[in-house]
Amino acid sequence: MNMWWIFAILSAVFAALTSILAKVGIEGVDSNLATAVRTVVVVIMAWAMVFITHAQSGLSEISKKSWLFLILSGLATGASWLCYYKAIQLGEVSKVVPIDKLSVVITLVLAFVFLHEEFTAKSVIGCILIGAGTLFMVL
Secondary structure (H helix, E strand, O other): OOHHHHHHHHHHHHHHHHHHHHHHHOOOOOHHHHHHHHHHHHHHHHHHHHHHOOOHHHHHHOOHHHHHHHHHHHHHHHHHHHHHHHHHHHOOHHHHHHHHOOHHHHHHHHHHHHOOOOOOHHHHHHHHHHHHHHHHHHO
16 A cells, blocks of 8 residues: 555544544634634644654745745635634534535546646546535435
8 A cells, every 4th residue: 555545544534533623622612713723733733743854944945836825725724724613613513524525526626627637437426426425414
């Protein structure tokens, strides 16, 4: 098995834990404040990993284009997290998470349009199944 599979599976496990832990932690807390607390923890953890792996020297080598798109990605992440926390505060995690995972379908479409990645019959069928599965879980 390639290493990316292991990290992808771990990502899914940690994302699942994130939803459950956040739902418990957000009780009685403003969703924006909860997102800010979570973000500070993520920032500290990310910078700790940069220094542990001695990657900080690469900071000066980041191109202007990369800076722009990393900043835009950060803004998209922030908007996603703010909306996600508000959604789990107001709704059931078991319904919010499947809707949130529609991002898989949206990502595949955007990757096809903007990155010119291949959109195969398997991708189309997968998107349809994810969309149908989401509707089935939420309704």
